[in-house]
Amino acid sequence: MTGQRTIRSALTTLAILAILSLAVTPAEAISVKLMKYDPYPANTGEYVTVWIKIENPGLGSPSEAVGLRVVPEYPFSLEPGETGLEEIGMLSMNDFAIFDFRLRVDKDAIDGKNTLNVEYRDSVDAVWSETELSIEVESDKVDFEIADIDSVPLRLKPGDEDAKITVEIQNIGDGNAECVKSRLTLPTGFDASDSYSDIANLGTVTADASSQAVFYIDVDESVQPGEHIATITLDYMDKDSDEYKEETLDLRIPVKKTPLFEIVSSELTPGTLTVGDMVTLTMRIKNTGSEEAESVRVRAMLKSEQPFDFSNGNAFDYVGDLDIGEIGEAVLKFEVEDDAALKTYLMDTEIRCVEDEDIHLFDKKVPITVANAKQSNLVLIFVGGAVLMLLYAGYRFVRSKR
Structure with a gap:
């Protein structure tokens, strides 16, 4: 009985092995592993060599016409002329083969784990099976961002x-940048204050370091409040x-609301100025800005250098609060000095106002025309003398007729 049980047990084991051998498909009988790659980690924009092991672990039978190929997909590519295909032929049970492939890593590959797709088969007519191998990639590229922006005025x-405008530019990449030169391109309504005030040299900016770019700009009065995009x-x-x-980086320039002023009209009294006149200058001033002026x-x-004397007049005047679009009046008085040229x-x-506790100053020009010279005393004496002589001559003429 014991012998029969032993025979029966052996037959059962053989049957199970036979069933398992039939259940194992050719693809399952082959395994593919990544052995190593050099350099580690791989670098963007450079080549990496990978060693791949294909093995018959002995789960089935010897494999015939075994093939292995690398699928060139982003971020990995083969050198020109390379197919990435290795035809192995027969691979006996518990046997293996190792192949190396030279791949180029895309310059824009992301940091971290990247997938290399590999396909394999164990016969000519078999369907290719696919597996994914993980390769660590380190980016050596330079990558800039704007870390901070400051301005004076704030x-x-x-x-x-x-x-x-002070811009803190940071290199958040893993590569080093040398001879860094920055150029500011401004939107409509903004201009560089001087010829080269929109250019800043930063020198060398290493990985994880930053440098400051300083620019000087003018903001036209026509610019609307809000955020404006420069580059x-x-x-x-x-x-x-x-x-x-x-x-290229986007630079956001915020512009606040503010009162602005325009002298819409000015009037002189007297209308035609003569040297020595006491003059009244009346100006109508409009708030053309986007905020109330206090x-x-x-x-x-x-x-x-100008022949205007305010000592007996008034060099300043208080207008008051002006809402957006409102017009106020200012009156100044001065005397045209005797040495004024025609x-x-x-x-x-200077127009001064308060807005949100900030003091704003605006410079404006008003044309003043001096048209007539002051008559001298000698002229008056000459004219008076001439009149008296004419009167005397007339008197003598009348007397002679009598």
């Missing part, structure tokens, strides 16, 4: 001139690839 407004173009040499490259004052900017002068005036 809040830009329409009409600002020589505003200082910063960065030209640099990528030290790792020894290539000159370019990157405590508006107008002041004449005294200049020794011409048109541009009198500098």
Whole structure:
């Protein structure tokens, strides 16, 4: 009985093995593994060599016409002329083969794990099976971003001139950038204050480091409040690839609401000025901005080069609060000095106002024309004498007729 049980047990084991051998498909009888790759990690824009092991682990029978091929998909590609296919032929049970493939890693490959697709088969007519191998990639490319922006004045407004813009530019990539040059391109209504105030040289910006670009700009009074988009173009040499490259970043420039002023009319009394006249200058001033102006004052900017004397007049006037679009009136008084030349002068005036506890100053010019010279005393004496002589001559003529 014991012998029969032993025979029966052996037959059962053989039957199970036979069933298992039939259940194992050719593809399942082959395994593919990534042995290693060099360099580790692989670098973007460079080549990596991978070693792949294909093995018959002995789960089935010897495999015939075994094939292995690398599928060239992003971010990996084969060298020109390479197929990535290896025809192995027969692979006996518990036997293996190792092949190396030289692949190029795309320059834009992401940091971290990337997938390499590999296909294999164990006979000519078999369907290709696919497996995924993981390759660690490290990016050596330069990648810039704007880390911070500051300005003087802190809040830009329409009409600002020589505003200082400081931009902190950070290299968040793993590569080093050399000879970095930044160029600011401004939207409509903004201009560089000087010829080269829209260019800043940053030098070398290494990985994870930053550098400041300083620009000076003018903001036209026509610029509307809100956010305006400028661009910063960065030209640099990528030290790792020894290539000159370019990157563009968006720079958001916020512009606040502010009062603005326009002298819509000015009137002189008397209408035609003569040297020595006491003059009244009446100006109508309009708030053309986007915010209410409080405590508006107008002041004449005294200049020794201009023949206007305010000592007996009034060099400033208080207008009051002006809402958006509202017009106020300022009156100044001055005397035209005796040495004034007959011409048109541009009198500098300063309009001062308060907005959100900030003091704003605006410079405006008003034309003042001195048309007539002052008559001298000698002329008056000459004219008076001539009149008296004529009267005397007339008197003598009448007497002679009598």
